[in-house]
Amino acid sequence: MLVRKKKILKPLLDFLKTKSDVRLLGSYEIEDRVPTVAIVTKKSNITLAKQLNELNVSVGVGDFYAVRLLEALDVDINEGVTRLSFVHYTSGGDVEKLISGLDRYL
Secondary structure, X not given: OHHHHHHHXXXXXXXXXXXOOEEXXXXXOHHHOOOXXXXXXXXXXXXXXXXXXXXXXOOEEEOOOOHHHHHHOOOXXXXXXXXXXXXXXXXXXXXXXXXXXXXXXX
């Protein structure tokens, strides 16, 4: 199952590589990741999450109990990160919808 999740994660990582206004926390290499992605954007992460949620794309936003880590990574704790999680029911279509929403709002 983890192999399949990583496979559907690759298009998102490839998309994020093209965006200069997005900071990915962690590696762009699929082999170095679990299927959870945290990003910081130049716009409000809180606003981005609301916009994506309005498109029925579920994302989380906040510090996810990692305040000290995020502070060490120079992330604004008031904005937190946008978290994109891939679980057993995430499909390739869901990822396409996410990428489309990110492309629209970033």
